[in-house]
Amino acid sequence: MQEILALFNFEFFRNAFLAAFMASLTCGIIGTYIVSRRIVFISGGITHASFGGIGMGYFFGFNPILGAIVFGILSALGIELFTKKADLREDSAIAMLWSLGMALGVIFIFLTPGYAPNLMSYLFGNILTVSQDDLLFLLFLSVVVIGFFAAFYRMIIFVSFDEEFALTNNAPVRLFNALLISLVALTIVLNIRVVGIILVMSLMTIPQAIANLFTKRFDTMMFYSIAFGFLGSIIGLILSYIYDIPSGAAIIFTLVVCYGIIKIVFLIFGGASVNNHKAEGIPLKN
Numbered sequence: 001m002q003e004i005l006a007l008f009n010f011e012f013f014r015n016a017f018l019a020a021f022m023a024s025l026t027c028g029i030i031g032t033y034i035v036s037r038r039i040v041f042i043s044g045g046i047t048h049a050s051f052g053g054i055g056m057g058y059f060f061g062f063n064p065i066l067g068a069i070v071f072g073i074l075s076a077l078g079i080e081l082f083t084k085k086a087d088l089r090e091d092s093a094i095a096m097l098w099s100l101g102m103a104l105g106v107i108f109i110f111l112t113p114g115y116a117p118n119l120m121s122y123l124f125g126n127i128l129t130v131s132q133d134d135l136l137f138l139l140f141l142s143v144v145v146i147g148f149f150a151a152f153y154r155m156i157i158f159v160s161f162d163e164e165f166a167l168t169n170n171a172p173v174r175l176f177n178a179l180l181i182s183l184v185a186l187t188i189v190l191n192i193r194v195v196g197i198i199l200v201m202s203l204m205t206i207p208q209a210i211a212n213l214f215t216k217r218f219d220t221m222m223f224y225s226i227a228f229g230f231l232g233s234i235i236g237l238i239l240s241y242i243y244d245i246p247s248g249a250a251i252i253f254t255l256v257v258c259y260g261i262i263k264i265v266f267l268i269f270g271g272a273s274v275n276n277h278k279a280e281g282i283p284l285k286n
Helices: 002-009 011-036 040-049 051-060 064-085 090-111 120-124 132-161 163-168 173-203 206-211 218-243 247-268
Strands: none
Touching (some): 011 040, 011 132, 011 206, 011 218, 040 051, 040 064, 040 173, 051 090, 064 090, 064 173, 206 247
16 A cells, blocks of 8 residues: 555656546546437547547647647537538538548648657557646646536536427527537547547546446536546556556556446346436436
8 A cells, every 4th residue: 555655756646646537527527418418429530530630730830739629629510510501410420520530630640751650649648648738738628627517507408408498498509519519529639648549438438337327317427427437547547557557458447347346236236227217307319
C-alpha cells in the first residue's frame, strides 16, 4: 500500500490521476447521454472523422487538436444535417463521414514534409504522458460540460427524449440537438490526445452499462458512471504499474471485468437489471 501511495510523489502519476478524474467526469456525463439515446455509433463516427482535422493540423502547421475539434464538430453537425435534410440513413451518413475523415487524415499526413507523425498515438493514447497543457484542456472541458448540463438539464431531458412533444411546445429542439452533438464531439476530441480513442469510447459506454445495473434515473446514472469510470481508471493505473502493462488496456480490462462480476452477482442473487426497462425520465428509443 505504501508503495502505491508513493507513486503520488511522481508528477507523471499525479497528472495521470487528475486526467483520469476529469476524463471520467466528462465521459461519464456525455456517455450517459449518448448511451441513453442509443447514439454510441454516432460518437464512433465523430471520433474517426476527427482524424481529418489531425492530419490537416500537421500539414498546415497548427495544433492538430484544434483541427480535430473543428473537424469533429463539423462532422457531428454534418451527420445531423444529412439525416434530417438530405434524407440519408443515419448509419450511411456516419459511415461516409467516418471514411472521409480517416482518408483525409492519412492523405494530409502523407503529404506533410519531413518526419511523418504516428497517428496511432491518437488511437491508443497514453494517460501516463499527460502534460500540464492537456490537463488545462480537460479542465476547460469539465467546466463547459458541467456548466451546460447544470444550466439546461431540464431542457436537455425535454428536447432529447420527447422531441415531438418539445416541437409542439415550440422548444428550441434543433438548437439543442446541435449544441449537444457538438458537445459530444468536443468531449471526444479533447479526450483523444490524453487517453486515446479506444479508452474514450470505453469510458463512454462501460461505466454507463455498470451504472444501469443499479439505477434507472438519468441523473443518478450520470453520477454512478463518473464514479465507476474513475474507480476503474485508478485500479487500471495501479495494475499497469504492478504488472508493467499498458495503462489504457489495463483500465479497459478492469472496467469490463467489473461489469462482468457485478452482472453475475445480480444474476445469482436475483437482482433485476434495469436494462430491460425504460429508464425513469429518459424514455429510450425503440
